[in-house]
Amino acid sequence: MSTGVERIFVARLAGTTVFDPLGDAVGRVRDVVLLLRRSGAPTAVGLVVEVPGRRRVFMPLTRVTSINPGQVICTGVVNLRRFQARASETLAIGELFERSVTLKAGRTLAYIEDIAIEQGRGRVWQVTKLYVRSGERRRGVLGLSRKGASSVVDLDEVTGLATRDKMQGAALVIESFADYKPADLAAALMEMSPARSAEIAGALDNERLADVLEELPEEDQVALLSTLRRDRAADVLEAMDPDDAADLLGDLPATEAAELLELMEPEDARQVRQLLGYEDDTAGGLMTTEPVIVGPETSVATCLALVRVEAIAPALASMVFVVRPPLETPTGRFIGLVHLQRLLREAPHDSVGNFVDPAIASLEPADSLAEVARRMAAYDILALPVVDEDNHLLGAISIDDVLDHLLPRDWREHEPRASRMTTAMKAVTTATEGSDG
Structure with a gap:
């Protein structure tokens, strides 16, 4: 050489x-x-x-x-x-x-x-x-x-x-990933020894660590969370999306999960407990309780400001869900959803309730993963609403939640990213064909 x-x-x-x-x-x-x-x-x-x-x-x-x-x-x-x-x-x-x-x-x-x-x-x-x-x-x-x-x-x-x-x-490692996506830092932590990855996790702020945990395989999530103090772990769970926090708590022993739920803020714990009540492979188990929710009188300009928030996942930011008060899940009567593209075409002062898409049918909490995938493929849509029997909005399912459950459990560990989209599309197609059959 x-x-x-x-x-x-x-x-x-x-x-x-x-x-x-x-x-x-x-x-x-x-x-x-x-x-x-x-x-x-x-x-x-x-x-x-x-x-x-x-x-x-x-x-x-x-x-x-x-x-x-x-x-x-x-x-x-x-x-x-x-x-x-x-x-x-x-x-x-x-x-x-x-x-x-x-x-x-x-x-x-x-x-x-x-x-x-x-x-x-x-x-x-x-x-x-x-x-x-x-x-x-x-x-x-x-x-x-x-x-x-x-x-x-x-x-x-x-x-x-x-x-x-x-x-x-951990300053140098964290600084080197400052401009990277959470998934990239998650991949780097998986390369390190458990002790070193725990040191890095301990130095991250709660929001960044929550984002990183959401990108790790289940076993690594549990292992890393177990290295944190109980009060810190509860704070990180609060910073996670409710559906991801529920998935993580569902992988913990019941006594440990209950202890962490008690340490969480009551409203955050309530949302997570609601999600824990559903089976993992159902619409209820897949949904998040924090989509963008507005009343029918909300202006288009306000809706555009809401979906512009960086913390909202791109799939969920592709639409707003229109309901009658209260606006927190479970909401009042669900009216419908409005696509971001439609909002961009309308006058800023108009009310969002005028532009609801009547063609999108809601999911029920017990709907299967295959049914969710079939609906998304049929509607060519990135997120779908989930409502109860009284038509109250319970949450929404985004395409990333569906793919996380359709892909093999260890997909983050083995597949080159260039082939992940191909695998994902095959998974959706297989699930859809199975449902139709």
């Missing part, structure tokens, strides 16, 4: 474009996979590369032919299976950065901010240098920060590199 520089610092390598031998971009480096040893220098065995679709895959360093400033050249053969660190593996940025070590000279505590790798005998890449900063930590918005002298030291000048730091900060 040829390298344009003798020593490579991982922080500078992160974000570097990976090219195949023909010069086509394969992806970008996001981390370096290390093997830590009780004695001797840690060995770098591969790169975590983010390929199109923001999927992270493993690229062995044996497949890398050249590392130069601004580019990494590989053999062009990339395994698109999602990367997940093994028990023996450690992520340089995700798990070593921010770890504390002790400088032998003066027994001073310092924190790792970067590491250098070099290729030695047998073309083996090893960690040779650490960039550290000394000084006490201070708690900040993103985790723990510190001020102090920085230096580049050899491995034999420090102790504690292989020891997990219980107070290890």
Whole structure:
């Protein structure tokens, strides 16, 4: 392997474009996979590369032919299976950065901010240098920060590199995902060790953590929630969409779920308890109790402002549900729904009740998953209302809720994103054909 520089610092390598031998971009480096040893220098065995679709895959360093400033050249053969660190593996940025070590000279505590790798005998890449900063930590918005002298030291000048730091900060990891979707951060947490993912979760604010939990497989949701204090876990559940919170609580032991419900705010707990009363694969179990709900006299301009709220999922923001008061679920009599496209075509001061779509029939809580999928396919619609026998709106089902239940339980873990839509469409078609048959 040829390298344009003798020593490579991982922080500078992160974000570097990976090219195949023909010069086509394969992806970008996001981390370096290390093997830590009780004695001797840690060995770098591969790169975590983010390929199109923001999927992270493993690229062995044996497949890398050249590392130069601004580019990494590989053999062009990339395994698109999602990367997940093994028990023996450690992520340089995700798990070593921010770890504390002790400088032998003066027994001073310092924190790792970067590491250098070099290729030695047998073309083996090893960690040779650490960039550290000394000084006490201070708690900040993103985790723990510190001020102090920085230096580049050899491995034999420090102790504690292989020891997990219980107070290890999460600022760098969280900051690196600031502009990413929650699903991307969720995928990164699944790559890390359970202890490190718990540290990152502990440093996230409740809303961000709630969004990330909604993107994790059920087993990982339960595992991560169990690492939080009970009062913090209840706060995070309150920040989740009620249907996702109900799904998560349904996977917990009954006594634990009951304890968390008692710690939640009464109104949030009421909505979740309502959803827990329905079977998972029914309209009632699939719905959320927080769609965009308005009265018939509400102006078009007000409706457009409501669907513009960033926290509302795109599928639910595609329409508003018009009801008689009260406007909280279960509402007064359900009048109908109005599509966002229709709102965009009408005068801002007009009342939304004039533009209800009469062709959309409501679902009942006991309707099956197959029936929900069939209706969505028939109406070519992203969300459907669910009403009780007295025509009170109970909630709405969005297409993402349906796909989450139609796809295999481990779809987040194995399928490349490029093929997920194909699989999703096949799932909807299969469910629809089964219902018609």
